[in-house]
Amino acid sequence: MKSQPDAISRMVAEVVTQLPVPSRLGMLRFERLNEPSWALLFLDANCERQFGQPAMELCALVDSPYASLMEPEARYRLHDAIQQQLRDSPHYLIRYTLHTTKGALNLLELGEAYRQHNRHLLRGYLMVVDRLFEGELRLPTPSALHLFQRAVEQSASAFLLVNCDGVVEYVNPSFTAITQYTTDEVHGQRLSQLPALENLSELLFDAPSALTMGNSWQGEFKSRRKNLEPYWGQLSISKVYGDNRELTHYIGIYEDITQAKLAQQRIERLAYTDNLTNLGNRPAFIRNLDERFARDRDTPISLLLVDIDNFKRINDSLGHQTGDKLLISLARRLRNSLSPSGSLARFASNEFAVLLDNTDISAGQQVANQLLATLDKPMFVDNQLISVTGSVGLACAPLHGRDPQTLMRNAGLALHKAKANGKHQVQVFTEALNAEASYKLFVENNLRRALAQNELDVFYQPKLCLRSGRLLGMEALLRWNHPEKGMIRPDQFISVAEETGLIIPIGKWIARQACRMSKNLTAAGLGNLQVAINLSPKQFSDPDLVASIASILKEEALPANLLELELTEGLLLEATEDTHLQLDQLKRLGLTLAMDDFGTGYSSLSYLKKFPIDIIKIDRSFIHEIPDNQDDMEITSAVIAMAHNLKLKVVAEGIETAEQLAFLRRHRCDVGQGYLFDRPIPGGELIEKLKRYPRGPIA
Template sequence: MKICIAAERILQSRRVMIWVVGSYLLLAALWLLSSRVLPNLFIRDLERLHHFQVLFDISLILSSAIGLGFLTRRFLLLLQRKERELTQLVEGVCSAEGESFFTTLTANLAKSVDADYAFVCEFTDDSHSRVRTIAVHVDGLPAENFEFDLVGTPCGEVIRHEAQCFPARVREQFPLDHIAKQLQVESYAGIPLRDSTGQVLGPLAVFSRRPMADRHLAQLLLQLFAVRAATELERRRATKARDFIALHDELTGLPNRRLFCDLLGQELSRARQRREMVVAMFLDLDRFKNINDTLGHAVGDRLLKAVARRLETCLRREDLVGRLGGDEFMIMLTGIRSPLDVKSVAGKILDCLKPSFCLEGHELHIASSIGIALFPEFGGDVETLLKNADTALHRAKELGRNNYQFYSPDMNAKTMRQLGMEAELRKAIERNDLCLHYQPQFEIETGQVVGIEALVRWNHPERGMIPPEDFISLAEETGLIVSIGNWVLSRACAQNRALQDAGLSPLRMAVNLSPRQFNQRDLPEQVAKILRVTGLEPCWLELEITESIIMQDLETTIDQMVRLMELGVRISIDDFGTGYSSLSYLKRFPIQTLKIDRSFVRDIGSDSDDTAIVAAVIALAHNLKLEVVAEGVETQDQLNFLKSRGCDLAQGFLFSRPISAEALLELLLSQAAGPALKNRTRLAN
């Protein structure tokens, strides 16, 4: 501040000195002319001439003293006024904070240097080739911010060559600057703003439609406020970065739930006034967990970022994509006229995710499920709309994934039933309301029971026996299937050991493994512990996995199978034929048994295709040295066909329905030789 005032005083002093010296030279000339030359022409009396000259000299001295005093006073008043203006400028700018600082700075700068324009800018990207104004003043009034390229502009020179001043003919020096041409700029002064590390953040500048009256003052003021302006600009960027992190997903950069809900709420308010439709979507990547588990979270994160970019590309600019967390995304569609348009967009989203993602040498294929809720029909506020979209998403998953579903009110009723069922299932596990039934497996050639399949049942205290198809999928979805599966495995092994302790011939006990249970890395250790605790030899345990499980990730599946086989247990493929896999894959799997799905067995004789498939599977399985079990055998004709094709084992209602442990014991005792076996210790449940 003192530097500016001193500089201003020096500049004013020089001008006053020149004016005073010039005035005195003029007065001296007039004095010589008036007191020496002119009187000699009119006054001849020397005494009178002397008196006149003395009076004239005295009057000239008095008048010059008065004039000098007036000029000195005027100069001091002018200097004081300028000092007050500069003081007010510094105090006004320094007292301002936040966004108001830049507005105050540009307004005072323009006023102090008598400029038509003043602005502060920041870079819009990392290339530092384009800037956007933060605050602009035009003719003493704040103006709307704008962006422009730095190439061919005075601001570009400032960024490259530090402080610059062009007191005149700016448009001639920068003919490519269309803004200077549009604003009729004639003069310019600017300075770069640097952060604490020395990096340029943007320029601070003043410019006018006329030549700059005082370039030195303009440069001094720009230098004075550059440091403070850079500090505020750096603080502003840090605040924006902090706000961005608080409102955006750190991984993908998409709006997070908080920001998405805020923007959705604003859009709902506008749509309510205009009577328009708004669409909320929940999108979930199908089986994304498998990618994280097999390839690692780093690949999973890269996939999520790639999905985010692909979603942004396939949607319109007015639509909004956000990330809820994990592999769930949220989408808002506006300007939609009918549900048909929504179907078109949903189909487009599903299609855009179908092409493979190539990440770190892996070619990944993913699908997605989408739940859709429409405003105002099925949700008048943000919370209800998103809840209903989430309900529709769960429905899409239930229907096989890789599809979209619109919310309907009956979904809530089903969801409430499922929530009640889940709560009851948790209590059933705690109260030990689950039990096992057993379906015998018969050797087709001899008709003897050689194996047993353990099937879980839920003995509800009010509704009676609940079949597995009514609760297994719910247990799988909620994760309860892991604890249920471990209980089934432990109970089945204990039951099989008890049968042997009762004097019966050893039988294989088949136990189904759910996808979640099979994908647990410590499954072999858990199986080994159960075998050790129950005392059952591993060779009498057969673990069944479905064809869909083995086709998810071949290498991981094979590794898990090998670890299980090293324990000595048998492995079978259940429901074979429903997963559309090739028999050639079977050569890679360490399995001993193949179970033909009941859907193929049911149509033997009535459907030529299914009949041919069953025959082919039996023949090829035997070539691979695999044992074949036919499920769902219900008629004698089916059994005769299977026997003619050499099928090894069969199970189904033709032989026996799933039965309790007591009924199983009776069956095995009646088959066993020697009536004494019937008197042996009966089995506990």
């Protein structure tokens, strides 16, 4: 080095007390009382690797556990030697032996005296002396500088000494090993002139640098070797001041952490990448969204949640392997349909998320519709042409949320609404969806209690033979008498019951009440009246469905032909092999099976061949405008004729006028129900009100 030896000695001693991570050089920082007790106040945690004991066990004011590892006579003698050295110099250097659980260790202790809270203390560094130092220790009065230089030269860490003008004054061999620059190539050169060190120059001398306000900096940096190969380093830099407290040098220590960094990047890639599609996963997307809000909360962004409709049916029918290949193809399509600035992630099994920067609600809707059009195109997977559709929920910031959580929640509400409205559509978030979500939460919380506290009730609407006018049976209709809200209609809570699974216990309760009512009507002399109950598709997910209905029939002693089950078209559309088996088993019990709301959904004549259906129910929407709507009249008459040709009976719902009744009779509709005959009747009033109807056998 170019400095004078005394100045260098002072500088190195100063470095030893300022260096933030000397343990990288095999040195352990300590603080202790300047007393013969050698009571430690602090010891570097890395001591456990060398001493075999954790630092917390060696640091104590009572019993001096660190001093107990030393020979007592040596301890007092060394204390006196320290005081003698400190009278002549601000620093001291001693050597002694510790008897640890790992055996005897030779230590060098380099330190200085200081005062704190009127107590005399010592601080500095301990260095375990290995064989490499034995020769130096045999020399007369080895200097602190010499030993420190030996530690630096043999360290696996790169060591760098730069003056305040940015000129390199010293580097050790590990610096050369990491950067490929030799000592001669860098000595006397400015950092800014060396490609491998130019970013260090920026750190030291640029105004925004952390070192401009503090005395040290630690962190990672990316640089290049002499051959321009990139590498990562873990760096610690400290300022060094002269006797007049003016900045003289910078000391830097760093290690090559390239392999660790690459391993970390691989781990991060695994943690934030979807293994199937190679898109970002949910955590990656949320992190991206958080970072976007941290940068800018005012520029509009659009968040789209894209769900592949009825994907479970594809997995069930074609297998999960084909389903996975389909997802890979869909991910590729979605990625190719977005601009480079759009962020796409796989959010769940069949759900994707899209983040569009600088995109308002109008542009967001346009992209959402483009994505739906992209999904609509059939694709070949495993030599099969597969068609899918999608549903999209859209929320925009800051309009629909000024933080990531709110925006995510609102996009989710919009997606849920799109699926509830029939799927294959884009739904933009509105405040009404918030109110709807709050109401659903209210319903879910209260509905659990309603069943236990007898708040649910069953009303019954009579069903008449349209030819004779005789009473044939009734349909059981669920009602909820809430203690505060009053009577709540089924359309206000059934969907929540289905989503939460509460429909399964509620459905069993309705079946029991309906069977019991049919028995009570027979006992009251009203004859054998068939009662119809609605079955939700969700109830078919219950493996005990058939057994529970059979058990209820047996326990209530009701003949199976007096119970009718009304099935939705949605159930038949999405029916699996298990559903088909359940329907066959229910039919074998002797029950009547009806297709409810025929014509309102995805009606197909194939259902009537494929499933053991006995009755078709024409939805009230076709009856309501008879005789004013010619189309409804033609559809209704055609359905009746078709059903009769298939030997099926027809029930018309929602009959309210004499004209509607006359039309249905003219076209030989079998059974009808509606306000023209009776509104739904509470169970407690049913027996009395049914007495006015002429009675007959089941039609």
